Amino acid sequence: MTLYNETVHDLHEKLTKKEISSVELTEKVFDRIDKVEDSVKAYITLDKEGALKKAREVDQKIAAGEAIKPLTGIPGAIKDNISLKGMRLTCASKILENFQPVYDAHVIENLRKDDTVFIGKTNMDEFAMGSTTETSYFKATSNPWDLTRVPGGSSGGSAAAIAAGEAIWSLGSDTGGSIRQPASFNGCVGIKPTYGRVSRYGCIAFASSLDQIGPITKDVTDAAIVLNTICGVDAHDSTSANVPVPDFTKALKQDVKDMVIGLPKEFFGKGTDPKVAEQIKLTAKKYEELGAKVVEVSLPHTEYAVITYYIIAPAEASANLGRFDGVRYGFRDLSAKSAPEMMAATRTEGFGEEVRRRIMLGTYVLSSGYYDAYYNKAMQVRTLIRQDYQKAFETCDLLLTPTSPVVAYSLDAKMDPLTVYMLDVTTIPVNMAGLPGMSIPCGFVDGMPVGAQLIGKPLGEETLLRAAYTFEQATEFHKAVAPLGGKK
Ligand code: GLN
DSSP states (O other), X not given: OOGGGSOHHHHHXXXXXXXXXXXXXXXXXXXXXXXXXXXXXXXXXXXHHHHHHHHHHHHHHHHXXXXXOTTTXXXXXXXXXXXXXXXXXXXXXXXXXTOOOSSOOHHHHHXXXXXXXXXXXXXXXXXXXXXXXXXXXXXXXXXTTBTTBOOOSSSHHHXXXXXXXXXXEEEEEESSSTTHHXXXXXXXXEEEOOTXXXXXXXXXXXXXXXXXXXXXXSSHHHHHXXXXXXXXXXXXXXXXXXXXXXXXXXXXXSOOTTOEEEEEGGGSSTTSOHHHHHHHHHHHHHHHHTTOEEEEEOOGGGGGHHHHHHHHHHHHHHHHGGGOSSSXXXXXXXXXXXXXXXXXXXXXXXXXXXXXXXXXXXXXXXXXXXXXXXXXXXXXXXHHHHHHHHHHHHHOSEEEEESSSSOOOBTTOOOOHHHXXXXXXXXXXXXXXXXXXXXXXXXXXXXXXXXXXXXXXXXXXXXXXXXXXXXXXXXXXXXXXXXXXXXX
């Protein structure tokens, strides 16, 4: 049995029926890691011993007849910007290379309650800044669909691990697309929940008004299962929403009859690969066949989303990353003669090029004389973007777009930062408006997976899940398996 290729819900059934044990499953996943990790490079840290210890505990509970939760005993991978006590946390940065976190993130506390098994921490762009996982201090991750291509980012390790069978489920974080875009590049399902649905406590802050943690999984059912466990109000995060958490698996119905799905025309024009656009149009057609009504809508401020994000996110990042000063955490340059010199040297050496670029951008747009011209203006545009969506949702239940304008590109592409930033155009507005967004596999272009993005109303995750599930059950895309090869 190649258990590593199965879903959370299938494995849960096998565990409850005692057809397999958690130890057997965990060993299969680590065998798979031994086999493919050298070529995929999805992980920064692995904890086989800890995982097997937990699996043994779970097996004892099952043997004793205890009821188990859907994620109990099922090995998952955690993005390395989420705090898990007992495993180092690096944010893929030299500055935190040897940092041991002293508490669990809220999502980890929730997962521990369900006795899940943690495999390790996944590779990412440094401090989640990037779209390819290449800005990691440690290594670049490869895409299991074609090892010569990027896995996307910044949660590239979490998505590649799922596609390669190196984890059954995983967590990512999404500030401007970092769950959805890698999910789409790797043929996975990914959800960025509504801002506030999931506590950010213990997720190293990048841009606090945009960050959300969410699942990356093999199918829609698994995404609902992980979401069930990680959502919920938390006193440690004042922006976490004090709203009831439904059982998201109840939303998994095959029914989109009378659902109104909007296709925003701005997402299909210049900059979008026509072959990708074609796959999304076919997805819309499928939805029509399944009983939904598809209409064209307009989100007129879309063209300003990227430039305003690249003001707001660096501004927040420059403040959030101020704490990495060589005094309290991680790496410290020991050659300096004074405290200010030490801080400057530590930060210059400890942060990579992209992170330094963001900090400089952020401090610039927040400095007096420029604040009104850049930061304030960007905040005003952010309101306009949010209003575009409010208006679209007066007539639509959800919106359908490409998750990314392109499929995964070559690791050798060496694009300039601005070109890479522009490719975030499809995902960024969703964070700016605080809405839930989801990517589901919907086709292939040049042998690489294409993701369809579903965007919902605030707290509208159930509608997204229902629509995603209906499409998934009517198609075979989610069943395709990454070949782990490379183009010749
Ligand atoms: N690619 C975007 C950036 O570089 C988004 C990153 C993210 O969502 N963490 O900022």
